[in-house]
Amino acid sequence: MLVSIPQALDLINEKVTPLDGEIIPIEYSVGRVVQDSYTANFNLPRFDNSAMDGYAVKVSDAGSTVLCTQVIYAGDNPSIELKIGHAIKIMTGAPIPKGCEAIVPIEDVTIEQDKVTLPGNIKMGNFIRLAGEDIAKDTTYLHQGEVINAYTVASLASQGVTHITVNRKIKIAIFGTGDELRPHFEKIEDHQLYNSNSPMFLTRSKELGCEVRFIRSSADTLEALQDSVASVLDADIIITSGGVSVGDKDFTKEAFTNLGMQIHFEKVDIKPGRPTVFGTIGRTVVVNLPGNPLASMVNYELFIRAIIRKMSGRNDARHGTVTTIMGEELKLKGGKTTALLGTFDGKSFTPIHNQKPGMVSPMQKADGMILLSPDIAHLSINSTVKMIPLRWESCTEKTEDLINRFSE
Known part of the structure; x- marks a missing residue:
């Protein structure tokens, strides 16, 4: 079943449930x-208190000289009452005495022994922090x-x-597939490749606050894959990369379905990253990503980040966007819904040159990603675009249209 990006995200929001606490x-x-x-x-504050070091006064005493023989410190529990013709020295955070109408900062008065001359204009309630003005009870x-x-x-x-x-923290199990893939800590032959996807997803998932297990690459046999899957069914999310296309040895989807996976979608209308499977085995979410590193990274950021947000119980589980402008002109073939990685300098988005599905280097440079509808073949410099941030979270409770749909 081929689905659009919005349809895929709607299915994720519908099928994924928050974890227990x-x-x-x-x-x-x-x-x-x-x-x-x-x-x-x-209440916070729990009582009316002084916002300044100064004097507790009556408003009617403005412009006059009053007597001051008492002081209230933070932490005191004063039982004194302020009367006309008097002031009480008070420290920041100290409780307001009964009868106080305002606080005059110490720098606004003239002091001579126990006499204090007040300014001519005193505003009622000045520099008094009221009980509950920060957080009110109930x-x-x-x-x-x-x-x-x-x-x-x-x-x-x-x-x-x-x-x-x-x-609780989300538990993720990650493993790759492919006989040609070897762990990055082993020596490899000329015909073999290092598995960069699994370490990438492991560290990204940890960065997003999850607990992660790494399962070494499974051999490309149906039996080996099923054994690997069965060993991690206690995880909340299982992520694989590779083996989801139509090759002779692409058994990943079959291995999961044999163990009871209900498939919610298996192809996404996106370039790169079309062969992506999202399913569930009970409450365990399964995502089979493409083997090409950049393609799988794009779909991790679009779909697995959305799964993690929803599963973690966030209200704002949906992707948000940043509206910015193109930093340079862009020309592309069009005809497909396209994801482009780029850099963002706080003012504009500039696509990374030479980004292909099998590449690794563009991923480490990318700050954001734009999604372009099939009708867009050209964007001029300074064109307005919606960008999905990659280096930080932009989230919303409402469904937002992520795809740039206009054309020039």
Whole structure:
């Protein structure tokens, strides 16, 4: 079944389900996806407090000289009350005393012994941080499906939360196929190739926060492939590369289907990377990528990243794009939905010259990727395009049209 890129992503969103959760300390939660929503148990700040080192005053005392004989420090629990004609010295973060209407910063007053001369204009509530103005009690400050960062941890800590429920880490099993492929740490003969795909996907999957197992390349026999597949069915995602085309020894798809894989798509309308299989065996997701490195990298970034986001429980599991301009003129044959890698300098996207499905070198240079509809054969410099970032995440909860469909 041949599907378009949008259809493939819709099927992934439909068939992939989020993982179960685990409870971990908040200090170890960065990059994880929160499984529950969290509601504030109390106001933040918990009490009205001073935003400055200065003086607690009455607004009606503006422009006058008042008496100051008391001071409140952060951490104090004051029982004093401010009266007209008086000021109370106060430190940043200290609780506001009863009767205080504003804080005057220390640099705005004149001090002579216990006498303080106030400025002529004092605004009601000036430099007072109100209880709950940051986070109000009973409001939700962290929603299910959000990705936790260091500043999320700050919010959790401010509420006294020590542990948090997150979706567990995704377990990925990766192996290659092909008698000609050898591990990169072995010597090879002239007729053999190093397996660059498996180490690439292993490290990329780790970079995306997954736990990864590497299975050495399986021989190109149906029995060997089935044994390899059966050994990793406890994984959440199984990734293979190679053996998904129509060669005499391309047994990968057959090996998986013999073990019960339900195929959701097996060809994608994309150049490069058409022979790509997405299926499931129970809750285990299977992706068979092409053997050509650049082709499989393109489809990893398009489809496996989407699978990882959805499986991790993220709300924003869909690809987002960055709108930019072409850094140079582009001419291509057209006629097929095409993926092009390129560099992005923050202002424009420039396609990498000489990128072919079997190449490795363009991948390490790429910052982003553009998808072009079959009717596009020419893009002029400064043409507006939508780019999918590769070096960072651009995500959305809504389905976004990823393909540049206009023509010139």
